[in-house]
Structures are given as C-alpha cells and as structure tokens.
Amino acid sequence: MKTLLKNCKIVNHDKVTEGNILIDGEFIASVTASADEKADKVIDCKGKYAVPGLIDLHVHFRDPGLEYKEDITSGGKAAVAGGVTAVCPMANTKPVNDNRIITEYMIKKAQADGLIDLFPIGAMTKGMEGEELTEMGDMTEGGAIGFSDDGKPVCSAEVFRRAAEYASQFGSFVISHAEDKSLAGAGVIHEGEVSAITGLKGIPSECEEVMVARDILMSKLTGAHVHICHISSKGTLDLIKWAKSMGYNVTCEVTPHHFTLTEKELLSYDTNCKMNPPLRAQEDVDAMIEGLRNGDIDCIVTDHAPHHPDEKAQEFDLAPFGMTGIQTMLPLSLALVEKGVIDMPAFVRLTSYNPAKLIKKTDRGEIAVGKLADIAIVDAELEYVFDNKLNKSKSVNTPYMGKKLKGAALYTIKSGRVVFEFPMN
Amino acid sequence: MAYKRKDLLGMKDLTKEEILYLLETAQKFTEINERDVKKVPTLKGKTVINLFFEPSTRTRTSFEIAGKRLSADTINFTASASSTTKGETLIDTVKNMEAMKSDIFVVRHSYSGAVKYIAEHTDAKVVNAGDGLNEHPTQALLDMLTIRQSKGRLEGLEVAIIGDITHSRVARSDVWAMTKLGVNVRLFGPTTMIPKHSEVFGCRVCKSMNEAVDGADVIIMLRIQRERQGKLLIPSTKEYAKYFGLTKDKLALAKPDALVMHPGPINRGVELMSNVADSDNSGVLKQVTNGVAVRMAALYILGIGNNKGGIDENAS
Secondary structure (H helix, E strand, O other), X not given: OEEEEEEXXXXXXXXXXXXXXXXXXXXXXXXXXXXXXXXXXXXXXXXXXXXXXXXXXXXXXXXXXXXXXXXXXXXXXXXHHOXXXXXXXXOOOOOOOOXXXXXXXXXXXXXXXXXXXXXXXXXXXXXXXXXXXXOHHHHHHHOOOEEOOXXXXXXXXXXXXXXXXXXXXXXXXXXXXXXXXHHHOOOOEEOOHHXXXXXXXXXXXHHHXXXXXXXXXXXXXXXXXXXXXXXXXXXXXXXXXXXXXOOOOEEEEEOHHHHHOOHHHHHHOOHHHOOOOOOOOXXXXXXXXXXXXXXXXXXXXXXXXXXXXXXXXXOOOOOOOOOOOOOOHHHHHHXXXXXXXXXXXXXXXXHHHHHHHHOOOOOOOOOOOOOEOOEEEEEEEEXXXXXXXOOOOOOOOOOOOOOEEEEEEEEEEEOOEEEEEOOOO | OOOOOOOEOOOOOOOHHHHHHHHHHHHHHHHHHHOOOOOOOOOOOOEEEEEEOOOOOHHHHHHHHHHHHOOOEEEEEEOOOOHHHHOOOHHHHHHHHHHOOXXXXXXXXXXXXXXXXXHOOOOOEEEEEEEOOOEOHHHHHHHHHXXXXXXXXXXXXXXXXXXXXXXXXXXXXXXXXXXXXXXXXXEEOOHHHOOOOHHHHOOEEOOOHHHHHOOOOEEEEOOOOHHHHOOOOOOOHXXXXXXHOEOXXXXXXXXXOOEEEOOOOOOEOOOEOHHHHOOXXXXXXXXXXXXXXXXXXXXXXXXXXXXXXXXXXHOO
C-alpha cells in the first residue's frame, strides 16, 4: 500500500524542506514525490510540519503487573496521540524486567497492538536490588536497548561500574537515575524557597549532582556510555558539560516538566506536581532551557509515570512521585520553538534524531528514503484544551489536565499506517 | 464581619486585618474564662469534632474546653496518620464525619498540607490545629495575644524565635503573622535546624545565642524534639542546652522586662532552664490560658459565620 503525504514542511535534524512524502509499505519511498503521485491514500497536510515520529527514551507503561495504572496498549494509544512512535519503558514493572522473558513479552504485546515500537530498558541488577548484574547479553538479544535501575539508583559504585562495563560489551549502555537516597531522606519536593515556606520536606539539588558526578567518573573509569536520565538542576548540567568537554562518553535527557515548571507549583500542595526529581527553582529551569538551546542536552523524554487517581488523592507525603507526560511532550517542546529557544530541526534532534542514535536504531529518526515511515504531521498552531476525551492514558495525574495547550499531532503514522488522527470536533 | 473564609488554615494567607480581627475577638473571650460560670450559649447545637491524626493532649484539650465553653458538642476522634495508608483514606474518614452533620472540624495531622487538603474536600468549617511542619495558626494567635497583653502593642517589638526552625509549624505561623503586624522577628537555632532558604521568612537569622537575645522584647523558645527529628541534627541535649538553651545569663542580655514564651511542653534544662521558666519573665502559663480564648474565637467566628466559603475563596 502506498500513501502520499502532500504539502508537508518536512523537518529533519539539519533542515526544513517543502515537499510530498511517498510511503510504500512500511518505508519512505520518496521525499521529492510529485503532488500528483499515484497512491492508495492521499493526505493533504496543508503546509503543516512532517517530523520523524517522536522517540521517548523514558516511560513507565506499568505492564506487566501494574496495569491498573497503565498498560502497553493504553500507553501506546497515548503515545501515538502525542506523536510518539517508539518508547523505552523502564524496568520497574511487577515483576521487574530483569530477564529476557519479560523483555520479549513487552515487545510482543506492543507488536500485536501495532501502534508503536517498544524497546525495553532492562534492569541493571536482578530485582533492581543493586547487587547482582542481570543477563544483559541475553536481554540485549531479546530486544532490550539499555539498562537501568531507574527509581532505585544503584548505591554501590562498584556495582554501577561493573554494570556499565558489562553492558558496553554488548554494545549497550546504562542509564542513571542519579539520586543519593541517603541525602534525599524523607524529602518530597525540591529543597528551596518553597520547601521552607510550605513545610514540605526538601530534596536538595546536590542529591542528584553527587550521583551524576559519581556516574560520570564511572564512565571515565570504564569508557562505557553512561546516560544520565531526567536531569533537573543547573549543577547537574554543569557537570555534564564538563564531562562532555573532557570527552567522556556521557549523554543526558530532560523532561518537559523540568524545563517548563518550577517549585512554585508546589505552593498549592498539588500531588500531580510531586515528582522525582522534583520541580526545581527558576534558575534550574533557565539552565535546562539554555542546555536545550546550545545542544548540551541530548534529548527530551517524558518520564511518563501514570498513577491511579486514588494514589494521588492522598496526603502529599504519601502520594507517589510522577506525572503522565507522553501526550504533552509535543506541545511543551513546541513551546520552546515558539519562544525561539530552538528551531524545528533542533526539535527533531531532541525528540527523535538523537534518541534514535542513542539506542542505535538507524532505521528511524529521519524522514529520508529507505527509513521507516514513522511520521507525525504536526500543527504547531492548533490550540485545544487537554481533557479526558483527548487523554488516552489510563491515568490523569498531570497538572496539564484541563489546561489549554498549543501544538498537536494531526496524524501519527507508524510504519506507513495512520495510527492516530486528531479529533477535530 | 472581617473574617469571611470558610476555614482557618494558616497565618500565611491571612491579611493583617483578618489577624487583628481574630485577636480582638479572642481578647473579648478572655473575659468569659475569668467568670465563675464559664459558659455562653453561642454555639449551642453545633457539633465540633476534634480530628486528630497525630497525638496531642494539650492542644486537643484546649480546643475541647473552648468548644464546651461555647456550648458546642465537642467530640474527639483520634487516629494515626499511618492508619490511612492501610484502611480508609483520609478523605473517606472526613466524609464519614461530615455525614454525621458535623459543623466544624479541628484537625491536626502529621503531614504538611493535609489540613488544607481536608478543607478542600468538606463543606464543614476547618480549623488547623497543626499540620506537619507547615502551620499552627491558633498557636501564633495565642502567642500574639499574650505578647500584646504584656507589651500593649505588637508593632516594632523585637521577637526572637529560637530552636528548630526547619521542623517547627509554630515558628512558621508566628513568622507569617508577626511580620505582617510589624514585629521584627529574628531567628536562631543550630544550623542543622535552619532552612537553607530562610530568606523567604523575611527575618534576621542570628549567628549566636547572644545576638539572638540581645535587646529582645520577647523570646520564644521552641521545644526540641530529638526523638522526632532523629539524632543527626544535634549531638546531645546537653550540648543543645549549652549553646541554644535559655539560661538566666542569656536572658540578662534581653530587655529587663523581656517576655519568655514556649509552646509547650517544656523540656526543662534543655531549651529552657527552670529558673527562667518559673521567673517573672515567663509568660508560658498565660499562653495556655490565652489558648482557650483564641480557640473560642476561632470556633465562634467560623461557627456563626453564614458564608459558605469554598475552595476558590481560600486559594493561596
């Protein structure tokens, strides 16, 4: 089957061109097709952007084991509604994804749904207990693209070192959720002005930075690729800039909420704004924006963390950390374009081109002949209220629920098939 | 009526006028407490539930006496904050109490923000009797009432608050309220017990006990709770007493008629030496007496108010 996408502003990591995209089967056949090209299906994109399908390196789809929060199917629906065509779910499922069987279960379930590609991140240690390495070779063969004990950071420097070393042998890498749990203590929000005002216990930025420093040094020691996930503080970014300037094999990611929202959100004790790492101070948000502008930050990810409403409707200290975000990444990232922080090619680098490179998926991340036809047609001007009708996740734990957003995927195309169309009415 | 809110959740969001109105009402109620027959029919037929999710005897007793002197039916409900993690949710508990047609909830909870959370989910009026490290508004009111009775004014006074500022809801409520009323508040305590961003309080943070008490009109000593805050913040109560306790010698650096206060219960020989606690400078028992009047004022103002309030009106 052939599909023609007419009148697109085709955005790639290096340029924007106007043209028509011809898709043949699962792949892109031409980006210079004539508008009259014969096809089974023709979509007139009316001058909107065509971007490579977004690749979200950091999600929690809660499947297996915690399907009351989300599952691979609902997560996939939410993903494509946000222009996302590939995701990397973290290993903190129940049971933990610390073996090939679970890795393959996840991949197959997503394949059966046919909405997105799912590339699991395996646990770094068995049961995410920070002690014994997982079978990284076997899991890599089964489709795991990286290893992390996200949320339960490896406390022992030696274990982290060995995990990084061992993963590198299989061409894989480790992902560090950098947090010194002993320093975080019982903290629930950023230790700053708002923790002083509200009496909510604080988590200092140094809690992240001390582990980032350690993990950078473990990369230096081993030469292995260490990816620092969801960075949130100015100090962290300074450390990463230093690591990169030294030529260490270190990359990083940031979430839309960490470059958009500050600790001020917590003045209202809103549990939907309780996340880990916490929303930090304005200077940290400014640093994240600067890091995106100058390319020090490699990619934008969501840390999509669905939780049941009952879990968030609790005393602040008892509510779990995290917010959903896979459907709001697109508008919040496009806001950076509108503000002139980044241009559209940079948007593509941050949301698909760089992530594809990081996980070594050379078949995507670009709109070019021979690449997978994973494409989002994006209307950067479309304004709408993000409500229960639009939300496809099983969960609603986001401060953006009921809020006005700008920018959305009009169509999401996965391997040549239209898997999402924005409901215009 | 100068107080139109549904609830009394904290001092931070109140205006100067609202605080003064509460204080003036409390001052009027002090007279009832001096009578032989200490009862007025003001809240007859109203049901006040003391919802305590954290152990307390004196604050709960004070609220209970306040309710009874206003002729309200006061009922005590005690549960542990952790019980809500196992069984019923906090809001379900509150909704059950509300379904029994309660008019006012007096709530204490060990988590910051939990009382506001309750207030947003009930039509009943809510008085915060202390939430986590956040606020303890009636304590701030009784502190200010005691100071005003002693000094005749609040504006321009030098008030020192000494102790564990980070973990003190009393300190927070005092700071928010007193700074609005023109009091010059200074803070002091071990560096492990002063928030990193103490500049948000708009108070001077002192470097030594001498600096903290020097020329002070009022000294508020906070209770040190070593068992609660862990043993990491101070090495021993002995050392705490030496550097952060109020002795006769330190008190001599304050104004001669300096008023010494403490939210209670006192750790004698730790933050407050007995010869200070029992001296003429001590206003500690006066605070307790005023506590009843302040709580009567709070229950009265919310209990007779016809306004429905609502979340929006109370939003910060």
